[in-house]
Amino acid sequence: DTGVSQDPRHKITKRGQNVTFRCDPISEHNRLYWYRQTLGQGPEFLTYFQNEAQLEKSRLLSDRFSAERPKGSFSTLEIQRTEQGDSAMYLCASSQQGEEKLFFGSGTQLSVL
């Protein structure tokens, strides 16, 4: 399968714990996006990368959220000191530069107890 893959599919954690999610984009795509989606809402933009450069991060929800894409391939999204309000689906998408069509992974469903 050469689509976008995300790991894990589900994560249950206790409030206050740190969590990290991984996204592997389509190999020839140099742009990678992170979104968060809650029930009944559309995906909410968090941040994106072009190759290894993080070009927009002002919409990360708080300083507890951070993302990396160290070698311009896979990316990680970390949430520190999780809160119950962080419970959501975290979606990763990739695209080719100049082509704004997004291809999404299946997402990571986070539940904070």
Place this chain on the structure above:
Amino acid sequence: RKEVEQDPGPFNVPEGATVAFNCTYSNSASQSFFWYRQDCRKEPKLLMSVYSSGNEDGRFTAQLNRASQYISLLIRDSKLSDSATYLCVVSLAAGGSYIPTFGRGTSLIVHP
């Protein structure tokens, strides 16, 4: 005002009906426009791009009205399998980048 607005519905229509969704956006500098489809508990998938001249793909027709800042999606001869949430996406300018920004989605239920 939200950057991209959609009526959440649900739109409940019989098979064979024609249904139309609208989406409005706030930034006149927006560059690109798309419709995505999202099935329950699945990721969004691209349905079609939207061009100023309008475009059609089978039973689906998308239109862009830049003057009024809205896009539309028309579905003809609805099928049961069209039941899903339809997400409007607009690339909004932000800090030198264009960010694909989603509406909240419009739910469509097609019944027998």
